[in-house]
Amino acid sequence: MTETLFIGKNSFKFDELSSTNDWLMEQIFVQKLSEGTTVIAGHQTKGKGQRGSGWSAQDSKSLTFSVLLKPDFLLIAHAFDLSVCVALAIHDCLNELRPGFHVKWPNDIYFEDKKVAGVLIENQVSRSAYQNAVVGIGLNVNQMDFEVLRHAISLKQIVGVDFPVEKVMERLCETLEARYLQLRAGKFQALKKAYLSNLYWFNETHFYKSENELLQGKIIDVLRSGCLQIELIDGEIRDFDIKEIQFVE
Ligand code: BTN
Secondary structure, eight states, rough: OOOOSSSSEEEEEEEEEEEEHHHHHHHEEEEEOOTTOEEEEESSSSOOGGGGOOOOOTTEEEEEEEEEEOOSOOOOOOOOHHHHHHHHHHHHHHHTSSSSSEEEEEEEEEEEEEEEEEEEEEEETTTTEEEEEEEEEEEEEOOOOTTOOOOOOOOHHHHSSOOHHHHHHHHHHHHHHHHHHHHTTOOOHHHHHHHHHTTTBBBBBEEEETTEEEEEEEEEEEOOOEEEEEEEEEEEEEEEEEOOOEEOO
């Protein structure tokens, strides 16, 4: 049983869906769903990733679920606050297993240099006010091989044991609710501090690529807009949004 006030209290479970995000986004207009409603699928036929990519996951070995939030207290300009909150919640949950997990900007979860979880948040906004946010989480749980995905890793590969997928989801609902309540209470600065202190490559010098230009510098901040702020080795400070920069090495 999930020890939460509202996340996961109303839940749906399907063997197969095209995408848990799509299902939840459609259902918002079909039925009245309370904040915290979750939907989990054993298999997604059209799982979606960030920036128009897909998300493929091995049946029953990975966790693919979505949560409905209603962050009407947030300004649209602060939509990235929710990404911070969700990434940290996943980090909190995984960090209980062992240290070594990081949040890779904007909201991937990495173990060392490999991705273990990804987040896709889709917003429904009306008259410039936040209405609904569908928070989709894909977490590699028990997979042992990723074929073409060289930079993917699962909890089983990290910790060495199988995990019950739905128990992991229950714990994630709890850590998500705790971080979301922190956001709702206006404690964004505390969230931001925790985000930066667990951020992959924070304050370390690395290479990045931006519009075919190879850059060397260190991440010094993540702005409220969600932009990544990098200080280049010549001292110049530049801000990048998600489509403008790639991590190299
Ligand atoms: C990414 O890192 O590219 C984001 C991946 C998000 C995948 C999850 S799986 C559950 C939910 N439903 C989807 O179609 N996508 C998200």
